[in-house]
Amino acid sequence: MKKMEKKIICLAVAMFLAGAIGADAAYQNQTLKEKDEAAKAKYQEAWGQYQKEVNFFKAARENFSSARTKLQKVKNADNTKDLGEKAKSFLGKSISALIKKLEALKSWVLNKRALEESDRQAIASEIDKDIAWLNDKALKASTATPEEIKEQARTIRQYWKKHRIWMKKITGQIWAARVNFTIKKAEDFAAKLSAKAQELKAAGKETAQLEAWLLEFSGKISLAKEKYEAAKAKFAEIKAEPGPDFENELRAADELFKAGHNFIKEANRYIKKAHAKLRQIVNEMKKAGKAEEAPAE
Amino acid sequence: METEQTQGIQTPPIAGKNGKKLYIYIGVGVLAAILIAAGIYWYAQKEQIVPILEDLAIDNEEEALNQDLLDLELFAGDNSLEGLDNDLTRVAGENIVVETASAEKMESEFSEELSGLSSDLADLEGIGNDTSLDTLESGLSNI
Numbered sequence: 001m002k003k004m005e006k007k008i009i010c011l012a013v014a015m016f017l018a019g020a021i022g023a024d025a026a027y028q029n030q031t032l033k034e035k036d037e038a039a040k041a042k043y044q045e046a047w048g049q050y051q052k053e054v055n056f057f058k059a060a061r062e063n064f065s066s067a068r069t070k071l072q073k074v075k076n077a078d079n080t081k082d083l084g085e086k087a088k089s090f091l092g093k094s095i096s097a098l099i100k101k102l103e104a105l106k107s108w109v110l111n112k113r114a115l116e117e118s119d120r121q122a123i124a125s126e127i128d129k130d131i132a133w134l135n136d137k138a139l140k141a142s143t144a145t146p147e148e149i150k151e152q153a154r155t156i157r158q159y160w161k162k163h164r165i166w167m168k169k170i171t172g173q174i175w176a177a178r179v180n181f182t183i184k185k186a187e188d189f190a191a192k193l194s195a196k197a198q199e200l201k202a203a204g205k206e207t208a209q210l211e212a213w214l215l216e217f218s219g220k221i222s223l224a225k226e227k228y229e230a231a232k233a234k235f236a237e238i239k240a241e242p243g244p245d246f247e248n249e250l251r252a253a254d255e256l257f258k259a260g261h262n263f264i265k266e267a268n269r270y271i272k273k274a275h276a277k278l279r280q281i282v283n284e285m286k287k288a289g290k291a292e293e294a295p296a297e
Numbered sequence: 298m299e300t301e302q303t304q305g306i307q308t309p310p311i312a313g314k315n316g317k318k319l320y321i322y323i324g325v326g327v328l329a330a331i332l333i334a335a336g337i338y339w340y341a342q343k344e345q346i347v348p349i350l351e352d353l354a355i356d357n358e359e360e361a362l363n364q365d366l367l368d369l370e371l372f373a374g375d376n377s378l379e380g381l382d383n384d385l386t387r388v389a390g391e392n393i394v395v396e397t398a399s400a401e402k403m404e405s406e407f408s409e410e411l412s413g414l415s416s417d418l419a420d421l422e423g424i425g426n427d428t429s430l431d432t433l434e435s436g437l438s439n440i
Binding site for chain 1: 393394395396397399400401403404406407408409410411412413414415416417418420421422424425427429430432433434436437438439440
């Protein structure tokens with residue numbers, strides 16, 4: 001019997017390992033497009049859950065609003081109790097919706113292959129801090145008294161102010177990290193293409209045009225990098241915590257966010273121009289790399 | 298009497314044994330003078346010519362060095378046979394084909410990267426501009 005158990009355990013472990021290795025191999029064999037599609041599907045699922053939670057939040061808000069109107073019309077113990085329950089439910093759904101939104105963002109970041117590992121971990125850990133804080137508040141809200149509910153509602157309102165500004169900052173940081181990933185890739189390509197051009201030159205091929213276009217390609221990538229740096233600086237200027245003058249701070253954060261976003265769009269435009277140049281470079285390389293036609297005898 | 302005495306002082310006659318000797322001495326003297334002058338001239342010429350020759354020799358050396366450097370420069374920079382490998386390959390009936398598939402792969406990867414970037418930027422724009430919870434503040438303020 002013991003031998004049988006050992007065999008079953010060994011078999012289970014072997015199957016688990018084979019599955020893990022197989023899954024990893026399948027992931028490695030996926031093209032970039034397939035990996036991106038898989039990540040997008042996970043994010044869309046998380047965003048869908050958030051949207052469901054938003055619907056619950058809206059329904060809870062409606063219920064709370066109706067209970068409030070009802071109590072305003074008829075002030076009695078039942079209506080007061082009902083309002084307390086609806087308030088608790090509304091607060092709970094508000095917190096859940098916020099958590100789901102952050103989880104959707106975290107899912108986007110963690111499944112994104114096109115982010116540096118360090119950026120991915122740093123951003124995910126920032127999001128995790130807020131999720132943990134909100135989970136704690138959700139737990140407290142579920143057992144809170146009517147008075148505690150009011151206090152909790154004030155705390156969540158304050159958090160919401162912070163959240164609106166913080167979301168702009170973190171979204172900007174992700175934008176910048178994502179653009180930087182593409183810029184680094186383009187720089188890597190520029191170095192490899194330059195080496196390939198030298199190889200063609202050494203083989204006696206005509207490379208003057210190719211070298212000129214490579215310079216243009218690198219130039220456009222440099223401009224994209226400048227715009228990325230400018231965007232990064234704008235997003236870094238957004239305050240993480242709001243001060244006493246919230247409305248002005250929100251306006252300032254909005255302006256910085258828009259300015260950063262414009263730099264991101266400009267960087268993207270330069271990257272697209274670089275890509276157009278890359279196409280020309282590769283076509284020229286294909287022509288140069290081909291064997292020359294032998295002269296007719 | 299006076300006239301006889303005056304007439305008595307006469308220049309000695311040149312001719313004779315003593316006259317011949319005089320001519321020989323004068324000749325030897327002139328010859329010696331010519332030889333000495335020639336020696337002095339030769340010596341003077343020799344002293345002047347040697348530095349000139351030496352200078353000429355240095356000039357020649359420099360010129361040769363410059364020429365050698367120029368030759369070596371031309372030799373080093375010679376690219377007359379640069380296409381030899383290609384030419385020989387052609388003679389052998391082959392053609393040089395440089396692999397460019399890796400560059401094509403890069404272009405296709407960059408193309409995918411770019412399409413991913415556009416989609417990601419749009420996703421983030423959606424997240425950043427999400428207004429689904431905008432009524433949260435006003436709702437909670439009624440609790």
